[in-house]
Amino acid sequence: MDIGYARVSTKxxxxxLQVDALRRAGCAKVYQEVVSGAKVQRPVLDTxxxxxxxxxxxxxxxxxRLGRSLRHLVELASVLLAQEVGLKSLNDPLDTTTSQGRLVxxxxxxxxxxxxxxxxxxxxxxxxxxxxxxxxGGRPKGLPPEAEKTACxxxxxxxxxxxSVREIAAQ
Numbered sequence: 613m614d615i616g617y618a619r620v621s622t623k624x625x626x627x628x629l630q631v632d633a634l635r636r637a638g639c640a641k642v643y644q645e646v647v648s649g650a651k652v653q654r655p656v657l658d659t660x661x662x663x664x665x666x667x668x669x670x671x672x673x674x675x676x677r678l679g680r681s682l683r684h685l686v687e688l689a690s691v692l693l694a695q696e697v698g699l700k701s702l703n704d705p706l707d708t709t710t711s712q713g714r715l716v717x718x719x720x721x722x723x724x725x726x727x728x729x730x731x732x733x734x735x736x737x738x739x740x741x742x743x744x745x746x747x748x749g750g751r752p753k754g755l756p757p758e759a760e761k762t763a764c765x766x767x768x769x770x771x772x773x774x775x776s777v778r779e780i781a782a783q
Contacts, residue, residue: 614669614700616642617660619677630673633702639671661688666696674703686724689717 616634618627627644634642645656657678664670670692672678678701679685689708692699698709699717706720707713742749755763769775775783 613641613665613667614639614671615660615664616671617645617657617678618642618673619645619647619654619657621648622646630677633673634671637671637702661691664692664695664697669698669700669709671700671702673701675701675706682720682724682727686717686721690721693717 614637616631616637616639618630618634620627620630623646625646627646631642631644643656643660645654647654647656660670675685679688689699693708693714698707700707700709700713705713706716708717739749766780769780770777
């Protein structure tokens with residue numbers, strides 16, 4: 613079954629264009645959501661993902677309506693492929709129900725992995741350069757002097773059993 617997903621970021625925007633195109637494309641159901649693409653929590657998308665079955669095809673208007681980033685799109689598409697659910701975009705060259713579409717998806721996945729590797733390499737190079745300049749990074753060891761007094765007081769209250777751990781934490 614073809615199932616559509618339409619999303620806009622704000623209530624000022626209109627879903628009609630997407631919904632009409634998804635219905636013309638033959639979607640039996642069209643899930644609609646008004647939420648920013650940058651949001652991690654998207655309840656309608658989460659519900660939709662839970663209801664998809666092997667053989668279904670998730671149809672979207674454009675890729676940016678589905679994923680927050682290339683990495684997020686690749687993760688979603690990987691989940692769909694593992695569930696034997698196709699992904700088809702009406703306005704992008706992506707249809708994982710075909711060999712060509714899976715090739716395009718795999719290219720996207722490779723680019724996302726390449727991007728993650730570059731970020732990791734740059735981070736490591738930055739840390740090495742900082743260490744060479746004498747900066748160690750990370751959290752400072754031990755407690756700052758102003759916290760030492762509080763910690764000593766808390767330890768005394770605990771050892772003398774004047775207050776419970778919960779009461780000490782509250783203070």
